[in-house]
Amino acid sequence: MLTIQNLHVHYGAIHALKGVNLHVKNGEIVALIGSNGAGKTTLVRTISGLIRPSEGRVEYETPGTSVDLAREPTHRIVAHGVAQVPEGRMIFANLSVKENLELGAYSRSDRKNFSSDMAEVFRLFPRLKERLGQNAGTLSGGEQQMLAIGRALMSRPSLLLLDEPSLGIAPALVQQIFKTLVEINRAGTTIFLIEQDAYLALETADRAYVLETGEITMEGKATDLLKDPKVRQAYLGEMAT
Amino acid sequence: MRRLLLPLLTIALLLIGNWLFNGYLNAYYLQILVYIGINIILSTSLNLINGYTGQFNLGHAGFMAVGAYASAAFSVYAHPSLQHWLAFIPSTALDPALFLLSLAIGAFAAVLAGLAIGLPTLRLRGDYLAIATLGFGEIVLVIINNMDSVGGARGFSDIPGYSNFFWVFLFAALTVYVVGRMTRSSKGLAFMAIRDDEIAALSLGISNTRVKVTAFVIGAAFAGLGGGLYAHYLNYLHVNSFGFLKSVDFVVMVVLGGMGNLWGVVAATALLTMLPELLRGFAEWRMILYSLLIIVTMLLRSRGVSVKQWFFKARAAS
Numbered sequence: 001m002l003t004i005q006n007l008h009v010h011y012g013a014i015h016a017l018k019g020v021n022l023h024v025k026n027g028e029i030v031a032l033i034g035s036n037g038a039g040k041t042t043l044v045r046t047i048s049g050l051i052r053p054s055e056g057r058v059e060y061e062t063p064g065t066s067v068d069l070a071r072e073p074t075h076r077i078v079a080h081g082v083a084q085v086p087e088g089r090m091i092f093a094n095l096s097v098k099e100n101l102e103l104g105a106y107s108r109s110d111r112k113n114f115s116s117d118m119a120e121v122f123r124l125f126p127r128l129k130e131r132l133g134q135n136a137g138t139l140s141g142g143e144q145q146m147l148a149i150g151r152a153l154m155s156r157p158s159l160l161l162l163d164e165p166s167l168g169i170a171p172a173l174v175q176q177i178f179k180t181l182v183e184i185n186r187a188g189t190t191i192f193l194i195e196q197d198a199y200l201a202l203e204t205a206d207r208a209y210v211l212e213t214g215e216i217t218m219e220g221k222a223t224d225l226l227k228d229p230k231v232r233q234a235y236l237g238e239m240a241t
Numbered sequence: 242m243r244r245l246l247l248p249l250l251t252i253a254l255l256l257i258g259n260w261l262f263n264g265y266l267n268a269y270y271l272q273i274l275v276y277i278g279i280n281i282i283l284s285t286s287l288n289l290i291n292g293y294t295g296q297f298n299l300g301h302a303g304f305m306a307v308g309a310y311a312s313a314a315f316s317v318y319a320h321p322s323l324q325h326w327l328a329f330i331p332s333t334a335l336d337p338a339l340f341l342l343s344l345a346i347g348a349f350a351a352v353l354a355g356l357a358i359g360l361p362t363l364r365l366r367g368d369y370l371a372i373a374t375l376g377f378g379e380i381v382l383v384i385i386n387n388m389d390s391v392g393g394a395r396g397f398s399d400i401p402g403y404s405n406f407f408w409v410f411l412f413a414a415l416t417v418y419v420v421g422r423m424t425r426s427s428k429g430l431a432f433m434a435i436r437d438d439e440i441a442a443l444s445l446g447i448s449n450t451r452v453k454v455t456a457f458v459i460g461a462a463f464a465g466l467g468g469g470l471y472a473h474y475l476n477y478l479h480v481n482s483f484g485f486l487k488s489v490d491f492v493v494m495v496v497l498g499g500m501g502n503l504w505g506v507v508a509a510t511a512l513l514t515m516l517p518e519l520l521r522g523f524a525e526w527r528m529i530l531y532s533l534l535i536i537v538t539m540l541l542r543s544r545g546v547s548v549k550q551w552f553f554k555a556r557a558a559s
Contacts, residue, residue, distance in 0.1 A: 078446030090441035102427045107446030
């Protein structure tokens with residue numbers, strides 16, 4: 001579904017991504033783990049068109065079409081079925097929960113299934129329904145994350161990109177949100193998950209990649225990576241023996 | 242039928258008001274009232290740009306000037322020959338039609354100016370956009386000042402006086418209605434989304450440039466319209482009426498009324514238009530008091546004078 005080939009991104013003189021190759025297959029949950037500054041957010045922003053690569057392709061395929069997202073205008077990418085849940089949630093604090101969800105459906109021309117989609121979001125996150133008329137800025141961190149995910153789902157994406165969904169959220173809510181992500185995936189949405197909490201990400205994902213200073217250093221099934229001594233040492237806090 | 246009720250009622254009330262005020266109200270008070278209406282058009286349209294969309298436009302008086310001079314030039318140069326050719330139409334019907342045409346031309350000229358300035362500069366953010374629009378306002382004035390056909394530095398006189406209470410408040414009501422409807426529609430939420438977070442808006446598939454230019458152009462159109470009404474009320478235009486401080490006045494109205502607060506800005510506009518007149522009794526202390534009142538209001542109510550809040554507080558108290 002998503003194939004990234006030889007992706008290079010520069011910030012001025014800084015070479016942030018150095019030839020990244022990865023792919024996400026239809027129906028999978030793929031995780032990308034790595035420490036601060038590895039280039040995780042750069043990668044997700046390149047996929048969603050907020051940053052332009054200096055080299056490489058971001059091939060996105062759905063039955064019948066194939067586009068290079070690196071060459072599409074940013075606002076068209078959502079219409080192709082790629083929705084992003086940005087890092088730090090980025091909800092519209094001065095708008096109500098309902099208005100935030102409405103904006104999620106902005107790129108859709110059909111309003112037909114609008115209310116049933118909203119009902120689906122409320123089924124996944126009942127908390128949002130209770131807060132419907134409230135200003136989004138008054139929600140707790142976890143609730144804001146739920147709203148950001150719900151907002152992205154309103155565009156009916158085939159591929160959902162999540163950038164650090166566990167960031168700054170109470171552990172109990174994190175568990176709940178990740179359970180919901182699995183549920184969303186079972187319902188047919190492919191998920192590409194960027195996460196610093198390696199254990200959580202590897203528990204949730206089918207496959208995973210490890211990104212270190214702009215390069216993919218490991219890849220494989222999530223269960224295998226979870227057992228890998230190098231991963232355990234670098235990302236799961238296990239002492240070297 | 243019910244959809245027509247409110248507009249018809251508004252027009253009827255405005256006609257009655259027009260007849261009443263023109264006949265019985267002191268010309269000084271009437272003029273203040275008309276200025277309130279014109280300022281509401283200007284501040285509400287600026288509210289769309291600055292308040293709802295969060296783009297700092299410091300050149301709103303420039304758009305007003307473009308609209309004022311374009312519509313006035315059309316009235317002065319084209320109306321006599323049009324009136325000559327269309328002499329078979331009674332002037333009670335022809336004059337308002339020509340006036341509306343002049344206003345439309347003023348608004349259209351402002352739209353062109355809005356596009357010309359908006360397309361290249363809306364990529365700038367915050368302070369940079371403010372400076373670019375400030376520059377635009379100054380350029381407009383310099384050009385007008387050197388155009389002899391519209392009077393240049395002498396000012397543009399003998400503009401037909403078509404404007405009155407009715408037209409001004411009709412268009413003020415229209416402005417408030419259009420801006421209110423636009424920002425409440427689901428597509429209009431994009432304006433506020435861009436104000437709150439541009440990156441998040443982009444990630445939802447909102448074309449930031451298009452939405453910003455839309456806000457800018459519609460805001461400019463109403464500013465041009467307000468300028469046209471102003472020109473045909475005063476019968477005389479001079480570049481000094483559209484200086485930088487005029488733009489600042491509108492910004493103050495929007496900030497004091499609350500950015501993105503529809504009725505708050507209308508209320509603040511009425512207040513700020515009347516205040517300098519009410520303070521006339523204080524002679525040379527007038528502008529100091531005016532400024533002090535603005536500072537105090539900002540300290541006490543930094544999020545604007547919310548009409549809704551007042552109303553509900555008053556109801557809760559009673």
